[in-house]
Every structure is written in C-alpha cells, then in structure tokens.
Amino acid sequence: MTTPRTGQDTATGTDRDAKYAEPGYEDKSMGQAVDQDQELAEQLLDEEGGDADAAERRFRDESAGSPALKRQQG
Numbered sequence: 001m002t003t004p005r006t007g008q009d010t011a012t013g014t015d016r017d018a019k020y021a022e023p024g025y026e027d028k029s030m031g032q033a034v035d036q037d038q039e040l041a042e043q044l045l046d047e048e049g050g051d052a053d054a055a056e057r058r059f060r061d062e063s064a065g066s067p068a069l070k071r072q073q074g
Contacts, residue, residue, distance in 0.1 A: 036064060 040063055044055040060066060 033064075 037059075041055065041059055044058045044062070045052065048054040048058070060069060063069075
C-alpha cells in the first residue's frame with residue numbers, strides 16, 4: 001500500500017484523489033497524472049486479486065479523469 005502524498009500542487013488543489021469534473025483539469029502535470037494513474041491501477045489490480053478486466057472496469061469509474069471519459073463516451 002502506498003502512502004498518500006499531501007501538499008502537492010494539482011489542478012484541484014492538494015487533493016490528489018479529487019475527481020476532475022470541471023474543465024481545466026488537463027492542466028495537471030503529466031508526471032502527476034501518470035503517477036496517480038499508475039498507483040490506482042496497481043491498487044485496483046491488487047484489490048481484484050490480479051483480475052485485470054475487473055481492475056480496468058473499476059479504473060474507468062474511479063480514476064480522476066473518469067468524469068471526462070464518461071463525457072467523451074457519451
């Protein structure tokens with residue numbers, strides 16, 4: 001389990017786990033986004049007992065960018 005980082009500058013302030021439902025979230029740094037997505041993917045894969053399909057389904061709903069993905073998919 002990873003220790004949550006605090007005090008990092010992100011598009012939503014310092015809450016790394018905030019959902020990005022407002023325009024402008026794309027301003028989050030690429031490194032921050034990649035790190036956050038990687039940590040979440042690993043956590044979900046672990047929680048799903050290695051079931052990559054189940055982890056991927058959850059990632060689509062739980063990632064910070066999920067609101068934008070849902071808008072893009074209609």
